[in-house]
Amino acid sequence: MTNPTRQRIIIVGGGTAGWIAAASLARFLPVQRYAVTLVESDEIGIVGVGEATIPQIRLLNAALGIDEYAFMRATQATYKLGIEFAGWGTQNSRYMHAFGTVGRPTGQVPFHHFWLRGARLGETAPLDAYAPNAQAGWANRFAKPDGGELAYAFHFDASLYATFLRNWAETRGVTRIEGRIVAVGRDQETGNVSDVQLENGQSVAGDLFIDCSGFRGLLIEGALETGYDDWSHWLPCDRALAVPCASSAELTPYTRSTAHTAGWQWRIPLQHRIGNGHVYCSAQISDDQAAAVLLANLDGVPLADPRPIRFTTGRRRQFWNRNVVAIGLAAGFLEPLESTSIHMVQSAIERVIRYLPNGPLQAADIAAYNIETGFEWERVRDFIILHYHVNDRPEPFWRECASMAVPQSLSDKIALFRANGRITRFNDELFAEVGWLQVLVGQGIIPQGYHPLVDAHSDKDIRELLSLLRQVIGRQVGTLPDHATFIAQHCPSGTY
Ligand SMILES: Cc1cc2nc3c(=O)[nH]c(=O)nc-3n(C[C@H](O)[C@H](O)[C@H](O)COP(=O)(O)OP(=O)(O)OC[C@H]3O[C@@H](n4cnc5c(N)ncnc54)[C@H](O)[C@@H]3O)c2cc1C
Incomplete structure (x- = not known):
């Protein structure tokens, strides 16, 4: 028997976004008060890409209580220590945007200022010589952190991941309805979405709708015509x-x-x-x-x-409009250069839970949700543009990217770094200083100066610090097993 006082949350779409949303809601919302239903169409299917992640996904696994090795076996997963960028700054350049640390804590002045001074003293080791993840990555080695040396994420099969989360969510009370949605009903008085109607005539009514219908944006755009901010003048790949x-x-x-x-x-x-x-x-x-x-x-x-x-790179003008929240590809598109989309699904659903309506929808809640989400999207967008904008490649496409006007927030960041190597992380922007650092340097920007406090150390001290760090990292990496061996021992999928 259904409980008439339960809030009905309807998730439209069963791709990565839909099932992350379903699993998270099933985990955190009390079943006595919320009924979570997911509608998807096997006939339409999912986009089926989206297979690289960033370390924050481990927080999702932890929150859901997912056993990592079981998840890896079920999704044919491998470990990920970072991203290699080949040919980005110049045609022959190669660098790693590695997760985890670069250098070690050095008081008030970040490590890379010591590295910058070292370069002036003739130290030639690249920045990634001081990144344990990069060194382990280049050597094809991996082990789970014992004391936190390596930060890691996963590569997995997107279709198997959706199935894995579906099983997880369904066993915890999420109802799945199979069928193609052919119409979206609106409440005449409020203008809110009232229900989705399926090809077989079934109507699925709800109070709050999470639109995870992919690029179509069935509810957020198809029904509510929310509008889209097109960013392809900055990110022209389509x-x-x-x-x-x-x-x-x-x-x-x-x-x-x-x-x-x-x-x-x-x-x-x-x-x-x-x-x-x-x-x-x-x-x-x-x-x-x-x-x-x-x-x-x-x-x-x-x-x-x-x-x-x-695709068209950009974002919905509002991520939350009336009683519809768009998550995943329905919310917008940023190319997968830094594997950020699945994370942005995860952070969006965390935010939905934070702003969960208590009774009637509040305009202030919706506005705050949209401001926070917009900020996250814009800062990730800037980080992606950086890879294109700062380059020394000869082809017309790359010359156009190099000469385009970029958002002020990005040009400020580049100017700040170019002068004295400073990087400021504002509010909750996703990428930390160390991420920006590796890409700024990797794309070819070497700051003109460095922090003056580094000059309190002698040349000898700087050289010794750098040399010691390289040795420590080299020793650590040398003890790690081969990545394939580690997987074969702990989480082989069977066909591996
Ligand atoms: C080329 C490319 C590469 C990417 N690589 C990465 C990556 O490496 N890392 C990363 O984090 N992200 C990546 N992404 C993004 C990532 O794929 C998506 O964020 C993620 O898969 C979520 O997709 P989704 O669930 O929003 O959409 P989809 O997977 O498209 O799911 C849409 C769902 O809606 C349902 N649906 C649609 N219309 C209807 C209807 N009328 N009736 C019923 N159901 C309907 C579909 O059946 C499906 O279940 C990539 C994206 C692209 C395009």
């Missing part, structure tokens, strides 16, 4: 081709992003295959050219034909 290929010899514990003539290619190693995709700007190269570039740069034989995906 298409992707995705293709899996057979695994290569070494199981690398990092994502690779390789810059091409008018875009870039991802490489995500899983236990049973490698996920690949070419993100490109259709104004600069044709689909056929893009497919040829993708297929020419695979490590193994392709396991399917390249699958096209189109």
Whole structure:
């Protein structure tokens, strides 16, 4: 028997966003007060990409009480220590945006100022020589932190991940309804969404709707016409081709992003295959050219034909409009250069829980939710633009990216770093100083100065500090097992 006082939360869509939302709501909302229903259509399916994550996903796993090895086995997952950027700053450059630390705590002045001074003294080791994650990554080694040396995330099969979370959510009370939504009902008086209507005639009524319907934005755009801020003047790539290929010899514990003539290619190693995709700007190269570039740069034989995906980078004008909250691709699109979208699903649902209505919807709650979410999106957007804007590649696409006007918030950040190597993290922006540092340096910016307090140390002290750190990291990494061996021992999927 249903309890008429329960609030009805309807999630539209069963991709990564829908099932993360469902699992999180099932975990945190009392079942006596909330009924969570998810509607999805197997016939439409999910976008099926989105296979690289950042370390915050471990907080989600911990919150849900998910056993990491069980999750890894179920999703053919591998570990991820960072992202290699090949050919981004210049055609031959290569750097790692590694998770975790760079250097070690050095009082009030961040470590990289010591590294900058060292460079003036003739120390040639690159920044990543001081990043344990980068060194472990380059050496294809991995072990779970014992005392917190390595920060890590995962690569996983997106379809298996949705299935895994679905099982988790369904066993904890989420009701799943299969069917294609063909119409969205509105309350005549309030204008709120009242129900979604399925092809088979069923109506699913709710109080709060979470739109996880993917690029379509069935409710947020289709029904409510919320509007979209187009960011493609800053991020002009608008298409992707995705293709899996057979695994290569070494199981690398990092994502690779390789810059091409008018875009870039991802490489995500899983236990049973490698996920690949070419993100490109259709104004600069044709689909056929893009497919040829993708297929020419695979490590193994392709396991399917390249699958096209189109997008417009940007965000909904409001993420929460009336009684609809858009999460995942329904909320907007930022290309997956830094594997941020799944995290933004996770943070959005945390925020929904924080602003959960208590009775009638409050305009102030909705406004606060939209401000917070907008800030998160804009700062991630800036970080992505940085990779394109600061480059020394010759092709027209890259020259245009280098000369474009970027958002003020980004040009301020670049100017601050260029002068004296300073990086400021504002409010809750996602990427910490150490993330910005690695990309700013990796793309080719070396600050003109460094913090004056570093000059309180002698040349000898600086050299010794740097040398000692390199030795310590080298020793630590040398004790780690091979990534593939670690997985084979702890969480093999069976076909590996
Ligand atoms: C090329 C590309 C690469 C990406 N790589 C990464 C990455 O490496 N890391 C990362 O974090 N993110 C990545 N992302 C983003 C990531 O894929 C998404 O954030 C994530 O998969 C969430 O998608 P979704 O659930 O919003 O949408 P979808 O997976 O598209 O799910 C939409 C759901 O809505 C349902 N639906 C739609 N219409 C109807 C209807 N009429 N009736 C009933 N059901 C309906 C569908 O059946 C489906 O269940 C990438 C995205 C793209 C495009």
